[in-house]
Amino acid sequence: MPDRPPVFDDREDAVLTDAVAALVESERALAELEAARVVQFAAAIRVALERSRNRPRAVQEREMALRSIAAEIGVALRWNDRTVQRRLGEALQLVDDFPATLRALAEARISARHVAVIRDLGVELEDRAARASFESRVVERAATDTVAGTRAFARAVLEELHPLSISERFAHAEQQRRVWIDDDVDGMARLGVLDGAAKIRAMYDRLTRQARAIRALPRPESMDDPDAVEDRRAIDQVRADLLCDLVLTGQPAIDATTDTLPGGLGAIRAHVSVVVPALTAAGASDRGASIDGQSPIDADTARRLLAGAPAWERVVTHPVTGAVLAVDRYRPSPAIQRFVRARDVHCRFPGCRQPPRRCDLDHNHDHARGGPTAADNLSCLCTRHHTLKTETPWTARQRPDGSIQWTSPLGRSVTDRPERSVAFAPEPDPPPF
Ligand SMILES: [Zn+2]
Incomplete structure (x- = not known):
């Protein structure tokens, strides 16, 4: 026997109905406000463009005028000025190149997140007519679909309208290749790399094969050496260790500096600043060590770095006041420089x-x-x-x-x-x- 359907309280239904109506109203108001903000950002960036019009050093002056205005707004809003500058550029793009999208936002037919999807994909189309066609089709879809659904639809429309083949687009996209870091918690960080899919998959494949070869080594109990230690690392850990080894100690296969730099590129060593409270350095405490004063690291790593490795710059701070007690003695530079760098973080x-x-x-x-x-x-x-x-x-x-x-x-x-x-x-x- 199936359970009877639950009977809902009418008052609860009324509360829920009101909440949904209020949320719909909030969403509508937010869309209108966002459109108003875009218009103000665009007005501000137009001032920067106007100030640098017809100047001999136009490119540099425009950048300086833009940075100054971004900083002005950033300080007023307590936003990072780089974020403001990006938003200024996006606003101008919307006003100039995506008028139908901005109108749909102002009329609260779509949300700011739908707008971001349309703009991010639509900029791929340089032809005004193609972009307008893309825009009208995707805006119509966005008015009745989720952000993810809109993105999938927009990708398909873009593929259809794009004047360039995938090869031509790859040649352009490859120009954006880069490496970056993100801090994580618990003394960890991430290294990211963006490059052609074939190269990235090949790198992963090579690390995997090398890691498998290491794991395929005979277990120590089958060996005669009584000091042998079993390698208990998981394959993910071995891949990470191999990549670190290759990057920190490897020599690039193609090195244009071999004639000009003693030891070539392989002689260049990593350089980071480690801030260690004196008690941690002495082993009496495990707290407060960090890289560049902003990424916390564990005390053992900090002490190991302090103990050797001349390429690490060492800053030892007072346990209570945080004042700088000692700085590296390996890379001599004026004391005042080291002091200011340690103070400012x-x-x-x-x-x-x-x-x-x-x-x-x-x-x-x-x-x-x-x-x-x-x-x-x-x-x-x-x-x-x-x-x-x-x-x-x-x-x-x-x-x-x-x-x-x-x-x-x-x-x-x-x-x-x-x-x-x-x-x-x-x-x-x-x-x-
Ligand atoms: Zn800065």
């Missing part, structure tokens, strides 16, 4: 996380105008924000506690404080270890 533009090794040391008060080369007048700035400060009206002023007051061209003021909010004074005495 990352680029000092508000919201930017570029690590010090990717930063310039900037004189907050311009050196040419009498600014001293001292820790209280120097700070880490990545290339993007260094040029923002030197090429646009943005200004930066450092206070004695190391905080930096930024002032935007429109007069908005924002303060960036150093990562460790202690007074930074270099230790006069040598470190106790």
Whole structure:
């Protein structure tokens, strides 16, 4: 006997009906607001384009005007300015190249996520008529389908309308090949690589075959050596270990530097900054070690790095104040540079996380105008924000506690404080270890 269907309470039904109606209304309002935001982003980027029109250094001036405006909006919204700059470009694209999509968003027929699908795939079509045809078909579909369903449909339409063959598109797509890292939790990180599918699959195949060969080795109990240790690694772990080995110690097969660089490319060693609290270095604590001051790593790894490997840059910090006690003695550079890099931890533009090794040391008060080369007048700035400060009206002023007051061209003021909010004074005495 099947159970009788449950009887729902009428009041619960009423609550649910109201919630669904309110959610539909929220979705409609969000779509309208998003369309309004796109229009404002586009208005802002048009100012940047207008300011650099007909200038001899148009490309660079346009980029600087754009960065300055992106930073202005970023500080106002508490957004990363790179994110703002991307949104500015996308907004202009929507207004200029996808008018029907923007209209559908403003009329709340589709959502911002549908819009992203249409724009991301539609930009592949350079021909205006082809793009308009793509747009009208996909917008119509998006009005009645989920985001995933719309994406699948849009891919099929794109394939049909695309003027280029897959070979021609691959030649273009291959230009986007790159390698990047993402931090993970628990002291881990990911390395990503984007390249042609054949090459990536070949790399994976080679790692797999090498890993299988290692796992096929005879087990130690069948060997005579009493010191042999059984390799208990899973195949995933062996593949990862092999890849690390190849990248950290390998020599590229094609090396154009063999005549100019002693040892060629194979002689170049990895370089990262490890920040280790003194108690952790001494083995009395397991806390607080990090790479570049932002990716936590485990204490054993940190101590192993401290113990040897001259290519690692070492920064030992005070356990309580976080002040810098010692820096590497292997790669001598002016003490003040190392001090500023250790204090700043990352680029000092508000919201930017570029690590010090990717930063310039900037004189907050311009050196040419009498600014001293001292820790209280120097700070880490990545290339993007260094040029923002030197090429646009943005200004930066450092206070004695190391905080930096930024002032935007429109007069908005924002303060960036150093990562460790202690007074930074270099230790006069040598470190106790
Ligand atoms: Zn920066």
